[in-house]
Amino acid sequence: MSERTIRVWDLPTRLFHWLLFVLMVAAIVAAKVGGNAMEWHGRLGHLIFGLIVFRLVWGVVGSTTARFTHFVRGPGAIRAYLQGRWRGIGHNPLGALSVLALLALTGFQATTGLFANDDIAFRGPLAALVSTDASNLLSDWHRQAEWFIYGLVGLHVAAVLYYAHVRGDNLVKPMVVGRKAVTDPALESARGGGLIAFAAAVVIAGAALWATSGALVPPPPPPPPALGW
Numbered sequence: 001m002s003e004r005t006i007r008v009w010d011l012p013t014r015l016f017h018w019l020l021f022v023l024m025v026a027a028i029v030a031a032k033v034g035g036n037a038m039e040w041h042g043r044l045g046h047l048i049f050g051l052i053v054f055r056l057v058w059g060v061v062g063s064t065t066a067r068f069t070h071f072v073r074g075p076g077a078i079r080a081y082l083q084g085r086w087r088g089i090g091h092n093p094l095g096a097l098s099v100l101a102l103l104a105l106t107g108f109q110a111t112t113g114l115f116a117n118d119d120i121a122f123r124g125p126l127a128a129l130v131s132t133d134a135s136n137l138l139s140d141w142h143r144q145a146e147w148f149i150y151g152l153v154g155l156h157v158a159a160v161l162y163y164a165h166v167r168g169d170n171l172v173k174p175m176v177v178g179r180k181a182v183t184d185p186a187l188e189s190a191r192g193g194g195l196i197a198f199a200a201a202v203v204i205a206g207a208a209l210w211a212t213s214g215a216l217v218p219p220p221p222p223p224p225p226a227l228g229w
């Protein structure tokens with residue numbers, strides 16, 4: 001059978017993935033350093049929030065393999081995949097569950113962070129919108145979710161290594177270069193996700209970043225006037 005290369009991942013999906021990876025590592029390092037680095041933790045975490053919004057929009061307007069309707073499948077498709085009857089490109093029906101979990105958990109972490117406080121000097125830009133109790137609760141969830149992130153990312157990397165070493169399928173290369181060599185004549189390159197779709201996703205993510213930056217939070221009331229004696 002003749003081999004040819006097809007497009008699996010568009011550039012925005014690949015940029016999203018590797019930027020997410022770099023920003024996640026940097027945000028966690030900044031949180032561990034603490035102190036003044038918390039300002040950086042907040043900025044990096046906020047950028048991650050914007051990336052997730054971008055990916056959600058790209059999951060609707062991006063190229064075929066990036067779309068949720070393409071890779072989120074029911075139990076029937078998962079069973080077919082487990083029985084070796086699945087043919088396709090992009091996330092397989094089982095891997096799609098881990099993709100959804102990674103996106104949901106990262107989105108949860110970035111969103112709770114916006115309302116969190118570190119009990120010292122740093123507060124997320126939206127913390128003033130909720131009561132102190134609510135901000136403390138969201139900070140607890142934010143700290144606890146750390147361990148779920150390590151677990152899920154560990155599983156994710158373990159799955160990638162399993163595919164490479166046990167099944168002989170290198171998933172990392174297509175996530176870097178976008179293309180993959182295939183022999184199955186039925187497989188086709190991803191289509192769509194042009195410049196206009198990309199611009200729309202960037203504008204929506206930018207608007208979400210601005211709306212959650214604290215620019216819309218009313219300033220705190222002025223302190224009471226000093227007594228005149």
Ligand code: HEM
Binds near residue numbers: 013172
């Ligand atoms: C903070 C760490 C990481 C997070 C949060 C993360 C998250 C994700 C997400 C959300 C996707 C789905 C991509 C999409 O459709 O937009 C994905 C796919 C992928 N990731 Fe990661 N990732 C991380 C680290 C890594 C690392 C270190 C590697 C390399 C060893 C890796 C390799 C891959 C590959 C190969 C895919 C495509 C899988 C497939 O072909 O279905 N990831 N990752």
Ligand code: HEM
Binds near residue numbers: 110
């Ligand atoms: C996905 C993105 C994020 C990740 C992975 C993340 C991760 C973490 C981790 C691991 C900690 C605990 C550090 C420790 O005490 O050892 C932490 C604390 C914290 N993060 Fe984030 N964070 C993210 C987004 C954000 C955002 C967007 C903000 C606010 C703008 C934020 C604000 C905080 C605050 C205030 C704390 C201290 C919480 C406390 O001490 O109770 N984080 N974050």
